[in-house]
Amino acid sequence: MAKVIDGKAIADAMMNELAVRIESLKSDHRAPALAVVLVGSDAASEIYVRNKIRRCEQLGVRSIEHRLPETTQQSDLLGIITSLNNDEQIDGILVQMPLPTHIDEKRVLNAIRPDKDVDGFHPVNVGRLSLGEADAIAPCTPQGCVTLAKSVLGPDLSGKRVAIVGRSNIVGKPAAALFLAENCTVQMLHSKTESPQQLAAQADILVVAAGRAHLVDESWVKPGAVVIDVGINRVQQPTGSKLLGDVDFDSVTQVAAAVTPVPGGVGPMTIAYLLHNTFQCYLKSVG
């Protein structure tokens, strides 16, 4: 049976350390501040935003919530972002996705000042990450994946073979950039890949971010591999709705050395890195 990687405990430890650092800067500086913009009332988005704001409070990060109606005009949203960009008291800006369909998400993300882009989705930050620049703000979930892999394998991942299933802009591609920067040998697998399980089964670290419940079973996993499950799929079952990962945990645990659970694996790390990124922006601002 594989070790279960306790993402919640690792995230809590990270956030406790952040809270101490924030507290220690308090006497000389204002608190870090994160603006969270939520348009409409998507149920899942509501939960995500509430969790993020709760964590901010716990860590001593000031959160500024902008709740806007579903019918908000794009120009009004862009106006709010401009004022947040120009507000020197704000370190980070997060616009919760998805946005209503009448708003151009790309346009909105590109409007956020790159040095306040705590999600790391702005093209400038995507580019800097790819170029290996130290001042890049990297997306939260992929940073969490790297840290979870290191929690099992140690800080040096050099030479490890990594397979990433899924090539989204928010997980798969930035995860590839981050593992490459760790000197891993990275392969990206996706819907057009032939025999993906055969390739996945060569990897020392398997990151699954495909968005398909229980896509990956033990046939995808090399014995002794570390498996990171990014999937969060809400499925209806006879007993009610349930969150399932992209990984069939019960199957994979038979062969892997370690595997993340869903929930309690990657999810908490995403919030921890949101606060980490906010703190980094804050340090640059008050530093």
Next chain:
Amino acid sequence: MAKVIDGKAIADAMMNELAVRIESLKSDHRAPALAVVLVGSDAASEIYVRNKIRRCEQLGVRSIEHRLPETTQQSDLLGIITSLNNDEQIDGILVQMPLPTHIDEKRVLNAIRPDKDVDGFHPVNVGRLSLGEADAIAPCTPQGCVTLAKSVLGPDLSGKRVAIVGRSNIVGKPAAALFLAENCTVQMLHSKTESPQQLAAQADILVVAAGRAHLVDESWVKPGAVVIDVGINRVQQPTGSKLLGDVDFDSVTQVAAAVTPVPGGVGPMTIAYLLHNTFQCYLKSVG
């Protein structure tokens, strides 16, 4: 014996087509214009710049050459870039690398307006390429690699396994992004990769951009693979200096289906895509 991929012929055909398109726009618009900035007198850079300018002339692209002494101050170079950025008669700006060591290359590349960045090295363009945005300007050499692979395998590379040896910002990483956008299954190999030849020998398309003369012999190549050699290594031999690729052509030709020669493979494609990128910038400007 593998087919020899005639990069020169493919590049010439591309450039002939561009010349026709430029000619056809001439009656209604000014000619496309490329500014080329060369600092110092590096011998190889001189040759590259001369070739680029000669090609511009052949295609009806106006070239504006800025030759600056080795001792040029960074601030003066940045001033020239600013004026080229603001000049509406200039479509593309190319600063020939390498720059003298007292100048910060990153600073200079970042100063070029992204929509005039015909090399595709600006973080915004790197980010857009990674994000799969249609208006990204992609680096020239990697675009050439994709086109050469297609010249053998046809326009649909979907599902092909690609191994890229070398992870530079100017070739390896953007090549990975481009082949991924073609729905290939991409693996990046580099100096920290264990058993790279074994992994390379699984690839349908092998792109070698490691900067090491004759690194890759037939043991790296799957029978029937297409091999793209990006290397240009000047080595001293008893008979004088010679240009060698990263691929040992005589060895690889025994097993590959097709292989690019050095010179006459990727090199001409790089110039063809420089003119392609300049033309794309021009179309946006006059369009």
